[in-house]
Amino acid sequence: MKTLSTAKSHGGIQGVYTHASDACACDMTFAVFVPPQAADGPCPVLWYLSGLTCTHANVMEKGEYRRLAAELGLIVVCPDTSPRGEDVPDERDNWQFGSGAGFYLDATQEPFARNYRMYSYVAQELPALIAREFPADMTRQGIFGHSMGGHGALTIALKHPDRFRSASAFAPIVQPSTAGWSRSAFEKYLGTDEAAWRAWDACALVEDGARFPEFLIDQGTADGFLDDGLRPWLFEETCRNTGISLTLRMQDGYDHSYFFISTFMDDHLRWHAQRLA
Amino acid sequence: MKTLSTAKSHGGIQGVYTHASDACACDMTFAVFVPPQAADGPCPVLWYLSGLTCTHANVMEKGEYRRLAAELGLIVVCPDTSPRGEDVPDERDNWQFGSGAGFYLDATQEPFARNYRMYSYVAQELPALIAREFPADMTRQGIFGHSMGGHGALTIALKHPDRFRSASAFAPIVQPSTAGWSRSAFEKYLGTDEAAWRAWDACALVEDGARFPEFLIDQGTADGFLDDGLRPWLFEETCRNTGISLTLRMQDGYDHSYFFISTFMDDHLRWHAQRLA
Numbered sequence: 001m002k003t004l005s006t007a008k009s010h011g012g013i014q015g016v017y018t019h020a021s022d023a024c025a026c027d028m029t030f031a032v033f034v035p036p037q038a039a040d041g042p043c044p045v046l047w048y049l050s051g052l053t054c055t056h057a058n059v060m061e062k063g064e065y066r067r068l069a070a071e072l073g074l075i076v077v078c079p080d081t082s083p084r085g086e087d088v089p090d091e092r093d094n095w096q097f098g099s100g101a102g103f104y105l106d107a108t109q110e111p112f113a114r115n116y117r118m119y120s121y122v123a124q125e126l127p128a129l130i131a132r133e134f135p136a137d138m139t140r141q142g143i144f145g146h147s148m149g150g151h152g153a154l155t156i157a158l159k160h161p162d163r164f165r166s167a168s169a170f171a172p173i174v175q176p177s178t179a180g181w182s183r184s185a186f187e188k189y190l191g192t193d194e195a196a197w198r199a200w201d202a203c204a205l206v207e208d209g210a211r212f213p214e215f216l217i218d219q220g221t222a223d224g225f226l227d228d229g230l231r232p233w234l235f236e237e238t239c240r241n242t243g244i245s246l247t248l249r250m251q252d253g254y255d256h257s258y259f260f261i262s263t264f265m266d267d268h269l270r271w272h273a274q275r276l277a
Numbered sequence: 278m279k280t281l282s283t284a285k286s287h288g289g290i291q292g293v294y295t296h297a298s299d300a301c302a303c304d305m306t307f308a309v310f311v312p313p314q315a316a317d318g319p320c321p322v323l324w325y326l327s328g329l330t331c332t333h334a335n336v337m338e339k340g341e342y343r344r345l346a347a348e349l350g351l352i353v354v355c356p357d358t359s360p361r362g363e364d365v366p367d368e369r370d371n372w373q374f375g376s377g378a379g380f381y382l383d384a385t386q387e388p389f390a391r392n393y394r395m396y397s398y399v400a401q402e403l404p405a406l407i408a409r410e411f412p413a414d415m416t417r418q419g420i421f422g423h424s425m426g427g428h429g430a431l432t433i434a435l436k437h438p439d440r441f442r443s444a445s446a447f448a449p450i451v452q453p454s455t456a457g458w459s460r461s462a463f464e465k466y467l468g469t470d471e472a473a474w475r476a477w478d479a480c481a482l483v484e485d486g487a488r489f490p491e492f493l494i495d496q497g498t499a500d501g502f503l504d505d506g507l508r509p510w511l512f513e514e515t516c517r518n519t520g521i522s523l524t525l526r527m528q529d530g531y532d533h534s535y536f537f538i539s540t541f542m543d544d545h546l547r548w549h550a551q552r553l554a
Contacts, residue, residue: 061338067539259285263344
């Protein structure tokens, strides 16, 4: 692991790091905020997964999480959203596939299966690195994210209910296997057999038996992607049918941007901190 | 005035606007945050002037001012740092002059005198526009900024002690007429007669009789520009000699970035809100 930058902020350290990833077969960059409480011992870890087109940097710059994370004593880890590099196959003019659009799944189709393994990266490889390199209490982990990353948070929590004590999302995609803006990517990553998609779809995971005790979701009513791509009511119905506790808050007049995310960042940090205490 | 974008954030509206500026003889873009309290009547106005290389967008995205401005009921106006456009003379490979480096002064030298009039723009033209287009109580104004913009805030406050009730700065330049990174720009904007520079230099303004009751300055000790460009101790000495109250806080380990600014943003917003109440 190589340190690209560190800066003191709110009494803690906001760093950016890079390492050679086995899972993605390329160098991967990620951001970690370590709060001042880490000087006194390991701190809980909160994972933030970003949305389409983002890198680690968007939420680091615009998410406004440091003030309260420093107060609550949370380590915040912000991975990239896909493998990147000259050797990584991509469709440069397609923002819904390839670079910036890894969908937190493990691709099975060529030529993408070698690099596009963001699930293995975020759920296995990077946690091991974080545990090794940072003052992290890995027995206390939460996960959240935005849009494609909100879906990543839901699915990874559903796959690892014993690892994560808390999960939430800002404006998540909830059923990518049926949304116009993600079906094409799923086909390229996973092939045409849609049965194989269900392991990477939050609603399908729950329908197929995955469980997590409770979720918090905030969704803006002025979000331009609400009806076509996000449709949180599908997840609401799935949770209702299976006894999962979902707090879905429709936030009047908010869009899909970081102006929305940062508005409700404090609420999410407190949600996680209470469950990671 | 034309609206480029608006987004709901923290209950208020973060907007970006453009208009044809007479002072700068080009189109100028600026950002305004209007807090929810504006629904009940005019709100005080806090001006934020950005540093070298920035546009209106940097502090809007990374400054983390909206949460507390929305709580305190402050309108926050974030102008650009220079005129811009194909017709505006510039030195594209020089980040300390021209685009992004207007230094909040009125240039007198050709070919810059036509456009580089950021003082007239920020101190006269834009306030008139804000008063006309926004629910602003112009009897309650404060001003702050960062680096070059911190110097802009100090000098504009010193020139208008009756207009501004409060002034503060993050890591300001305090004596640009003697700093290596600004002397070249001053010569191009103002000519070789250094007597003419004193009207655009915070220390010289105070030495020549300008007064403002009190300033707050935060400065990081790990700021790479501290010794060569910023040197707040020069302003500290000038204030001490003239009875101006200066709260200069040296912040251990902080650099020159928005990670530093956002850390102390709350303190500055409260400083201004108390004086604008």
